[in-house]
Amino acid sequence: MTENDDKKLVVPPTQENKQKCLCPDCPSYNQCMQDKGEVLFCSSGATSCELEKWGCPCVRCPVQLEYHNIGLFYSEKGALKK
Numbered sequence: 001m002t003e004n005d006d007k008k009l010v011v012p013p014t015q016e017n018k019q020k021c022l023c024p025d026c027p028s029y030n031q032c033m034q035d036k037g038e039v040l041f042c043s044s045g046a047t048s049c050e051l052e053k054w055g056c057p058c059v060r061c062p063v064q065l066e067y068h069n070i071g072l073f074y075s076e077k078g079a080l081k082k
């Protein structure tokens with residue numbers, strides 16, 4: 001268990017947030033992620049798929065704006081916690 005495990009998610013994994021998430025439109029979003037239904041990486045954590053970084057839409061995502069976040073590539077870095 002790491003120190004990060006004790007922290008709370010910044011973005012709750014609600015259906016509404018999943019629908020607003022721009023991950024499926026991301027150039028880095030691949031077939032494996034789609035097959036596994038992975039979205040909302042800023043809440044659900046890093047992808048379990050191989051990741052080739054081609055870009056990141058998080059900067060213009062409504063979820064990001066709503067929770068006042070400024071990060072990128074949550075698919076690699078994992079969930080935002082505080």
Ligand code: SF4
Pocket residue numbers: 017020021022023039040041042043057058059061062063064074075
């Ligand atoms: S900030 Fe990025 S990971 Fe989080 S919901 Fe938006 S597109 Fe998905």
